Amino acid sequence: MALLEIENLNAFYGMAQSLHDVSLSVEEGEIVGIIGPNGAGKSTLFDSIMGMTRTTGSIRLNGTELTRMQPAAIVRLGIGYAPERAHLFPYMSVRDNLLVGAYTSRDRIEANLKLVHELFPVLLERRNQETSTQSGGERQMASLGRALMTSPMLLLVDEPTIGLAPKVCLDIAAALRKLNRETGLTIVITEQNVNFAMTLANYLHVLETGEIRTRGTVEELRSDEELNRAYFGQ
Numbered sequence: 001m002a003l004l005e006i007e008n009l010n011a012f013y014g015m016a017q018s019l020h021d022v023s024l025s026v027e028e029g030e031i032v033g034i035i036g037p038n039g040a041g042k043s044t045l046f047d048s049i050m051g052m053t054r055t056t057g058s059i060r061l062n063g064t065e066l067t068r069m070q071p072a073a074i075v076r077l078g079i080g081y082a083p084e085r086a087h088l089f090p091y092m093s094v095r096d097n098l099l100v101g102a103y104t105s106r107d108r109i110e111a112n113l114k115l116v117h118e119l120f121p122v123l124l125e126r127r128n129q130e131t132s133t134q135s136g137g138e139r140q141m142a143s144l145g146r147a148l149m150t151s152p153m154l155l156l157v158d159e160p161t162i163g164l165a166p167k168v169c170l171d172i173a174a175a176l177r178k179l180n181r182e183t184g185l186t187i188v189i190t191e192q193n194v195n196f197a198m199t200l201a202n203y204l205h206v207l208e209t210g211e212i213r214t215r216g217t218v219e220e221l222r223s224d225e226e227l228n229r230a231y232f233g234q
């Protein structure tokens with residue numbers, strides 16, 4: 001059984017349908033990428049996994065059906081979510097933003113803070129600073145840290161590189177790779193930055209206008225000529 005299994009997922013905002021019959025699975029310990037252009041439905045996919053959209057179809061974590069569960073219960077079950085553009089509390093300190101993530105996992109606060117600070121030492125240095133005064137990269141790190149404070153078995157990371165300098169993107173990629181390698185945490189990451197996703201993920205799904213267009217390993221997708229033209233201009 002895969003850790004995450006999504007079958008025939010449709011997602012709706014009011015009358016508008018944003019995901020069409022999406023099926024995919026994620027094995028434990030993998031890093032999986034979801035790539036696709038603006039408006040493809042990447043955030044909607046994550047919002048649906050977290051119980052924040054109206055859906056039909058099935059989403060299971062370790063065999064447990066999530067589709068009728070509340071977001072807080074889904075976090076408690078083991079999914080951490082770092083949303084697009086971080087969504088921190090701007091006038092709270094870095095440390096307090098991290099602690100917001102800890103409310104479902106109070107017995108592991110110290111161990112999780114240690115993990116987060118090892119991955120992102122700048123969050124320890126700046127722990128008393130308001131997040132409104134942080135750089136974009138630091139805010140992204142704080143958002144990842146907050147998700148890790150929930151003790152997840154699956155981490156969802158939505159477009160972490162938006163607006164960040166290339167060097168900061170490399171730092172974030174290195175931290176996610178280290179996290180996966182050293183703790184075995186399963187990670188699903190969405191990206192418009194296809195190169196970033198390809199340096200991290202073992203397997204990728206291409207989402208376009210709410211549908212999975214194709215999927216495969218990095219090598220398989222790179223050998224798809226049409227895809228290369230669309231995403232790499234080659």
Ligand SMILES: Nc1ncnc2c1ncn2[C@@H]1O[C@H](COP(=O)(O)OP(=O)(O)OP(=O)(O)O)[C@@H](O)[C@H]1O
Nearest residue numbers: 013016018036037038039040041042043044045084
């Ligand atoms: N709250 C909402 N209400 C209505 N429609 C929405 C809402 N959020 C997203 N949509 C629509 O759903 C579709 C998918 O959007 P989504 O944000 O999931 O795409 P995305 O791939 O994450 O793109 P982006 O990179 O721009 O975030 C788009 O057509 C978008 O306009």
